Amino acid sequence: MTSRAAIDVRPITEAEFADWNRAMNIGFLREPSMSEEVIDARRAQFTPGRSVGAFDAGRCVATFRSFAQELTVVGGAAVQADAVTNVTVSPTHRRRGLLTRMMTEELAAAKGRGDVVATLIAAEYPIYGRYGFGPATWATEWTIDVPRTGLDPRWAGPEDGGRVDLVDAEDVRKLGPELHERLRRVRPGVVSRDELWWRTTTGAVRFHATFHEPFYVVYRSAAGEVEGMAAYTTDDRWGDGKQPLNTARVKWLTGVTPAAERALWHYLCSVDWVVRVRSGYRAPDDLLPLLLPDPRAAAVTTHADFLWVRVLDVVRALEARTYEGAGSLVLEVADADGPAGGRYRLEVSEDGTGTCAPTTENADIALDVSDLGALYLGDESAVRLVALGRVREERAGAARTADALLRTSRRPWCPDVF
Numbered sequence: 487m488t489s490r491a492a493i494d495v496r497p498i499t500e501a502e503f504a505d506w507n508r509a510m511n512i513g514f515l516r517e518p519s520m521s522e523e524v525i526d527a528r529r530a531q532f533t534p535g536r537s538v539g540a541f542d543a544g545r546c547v548a549t550f551r552s553f554a555q556e557l558t559v560v561g562g563a564a565v566q567a568d569a570v571t572n573v574t575v576s577p578t579h580r581r582r583g584l585l586t587r588m589m590t591e592e593l594a595a596a597k598g599r600g601d602v603v604a605t606l607i608a609a610e611y612p613i614y615g616r617y618g619f620g621p622a623t624w625a626t627e628w629t630i631d632v633p634r635t636g637l638d639p640r641w642a643g644p645e646d647g648g649r650v651d652l653v654d655a656e657d658v659r660k661l662g663p664e665l666h667e668r669l670r671r672v673r674p675g676v677v678s679r680d681e682l683w684w685r686t687t688t689g690a691v692r693f694h695a696t697f698h699e700p701f702y703v704v705y706r707s708a709a710g711e712v713e714g715m716a717a718y719t720t721d722d723r724w725g726d727g728k729q730p731l732n733t734a735r736v737k738w739l740t741g742v743t744p745a746a747e748r749a750l751w752h753y754l755c756s757v758d759w760v761v762r763v764r765s766g767y768r769a770p771d772d773l774l775p776l777l778l779p780d781p782r783a784a785a786v787t788t789h790a791d792f793l794w795v796r797v798l799d800v801v802r803a804l805e806a807r808t809y810e811g812a813g814s815l816v817l818e819v820a821d822a823d824g825p826a827g828g829r830y831r832l833e834v835s836e837d838g839t840g841t842c843a844p845t846t847e848n849a850d851i852a853l854d855v856s857d858l859g860a861l862y863l864g865d866e867s868a869v870r871l872v873a874l875g876r877v878r879e880e881r882a883g884a885a886r887t888a889d890a891l892l893r894t895s896r897r898p899w900c901p902d903v904f
């Protein structure tokens with residue numbers, strides 16, 4: 487048996503790609519083998535140097551991949567993010583520090599590249615806090631009991647002069663990217679989607695053996711502008727007495743105006759045979775329940791942390807976003823072996839823009855970099871973290887000041903699993 491220390495952690499070559507994918511499938515409890523077609527499709531994601539594997543006796547036993555992403559922050563600017571994904575360690579090699587080795591090297595490389603933050607969607611809550619990540623957005627999924635909504639069962643399209651049309655995958659690839667760019671400019675937490683995202687989501691490129699083509703709908707305003715789009719699938723269930731019991735599952739739904747959101751949700755609740763709509767992961771403060779005459783018809787099915795953020799560069803991160811009010815705050819950031827530790831003064835002017843610089847002044851609050859990640863997009867409350875003993879107030883009332891600056895009136899939302 488190879489000694490533990492001999493396990494080689496390094497970027498993979500293209501020739502090792504199939505073995506690497508097999509290891510990833512094993513880690514994610516999926517069938518290990520893949521068709522040549524699926525492996526070839528996945529090659530589109532291969533960027534030399536950014537797919538890492540751990541090798542024991544020549545066999546891949548751990549996987550890790552990162553890619554360049556843009557994350558929208560408060561105020562609408564985008565910061566360069568190091569998106570971490572495809573993280574697995576085979577069950578035979580767990581808890582020997584392989585993830586720690588891969589993550590430590592990755593975060594140092596990301597900092598070296600000049601990335602402002604690292605991002606990921608955590609499979610399980612306890613994994614990533616130790617590496618300085620904090621849950622920065624949360625997601626809520628609702629299940630709508632359609633007959634209970636109180637919506638008019640005779641609904642025949644939007645009342646606002648707009649229209650909802652079924653479209654094809656090709657239309658989605660044509661119209662979707664611009665719509666997503668509009669969302670990106672206004673919604674903190676949204677991440678960039680490249681062309682491959684649109685091709686995989688519409689089945690033009692298939693990373694898995696099975697792909698169920700969804701239905702696609704577009705909402706256009708009375709002026710003819712595309713303001714919303716959704717993809718959904720349905721099952722085929724009938725009860726006794728020929729009663730339709732179908733569920734529509736939303737894969738994704740983008741609305742850049744409240745009218746678009748209203749029209750798309752009402753449309754989904756109007757499809758004949760559909761008695762239940764699962765919303766997919768929405769922002770916890772999504773308009774959805776309140777768009778229904780009876781909001782209780784939308785029951786929360788899932789509520790959980792979603793996008794985790796790891797601040798790599800405090801100065802650039804805090805200067806990239808805007809703030810809800812003017813003021814100043816000195817933060818003492820602890821980052822044991824990471825790049826973000828230090829004391830920083832944030833000064834926010836009347837127009838909501840901030841400047842940030844290292845300082846030797848007394849700190850107002852002291853916190854771990856993972857909690858800075860949780861606060862960064864405006865979702866978490868410093869007052870709440872003080873109550874939990876995670877943020878220390880060095881000056882009375884400083885956590886309230888932090889919240890007045892950092893928190894936002896609408897919650898951030900990351901619509902994508904990556």
Ligand SMILES: CC(=O)SCCNC(=O)CCNC(=O)[C@H](O)C(C)(C)COP(=O)(O)OP(=O)(O)OC[C@H]1O[C@@H](n2cnc3c(N)ncnc32)[C@H](O)[C@@H]1OP(=O)(O)O
Pocket residue numbers: 513514570571572573574575576579580581582583584585586587606607608609610612613616
């Ligand atoms: C962004 C993404 O891709 S999310 C997907 C993550 N992958 C998965 O969940 C697939 C199944 N799980 C796995 O592949 C592995 O268990 C991993 C990747 C989560 C962890 O890999 P390992 O190599 O075992 O982690 P490593 O040995 O470096 O552990 C470091 C520390 O984290 C802890 N830890 C690791 N995974 C977990 C977990 N799932 N839950 C709780 N603690 C964990 C370890 O106990 C260890 O703690 P210690 O330093 O106090 O001893």
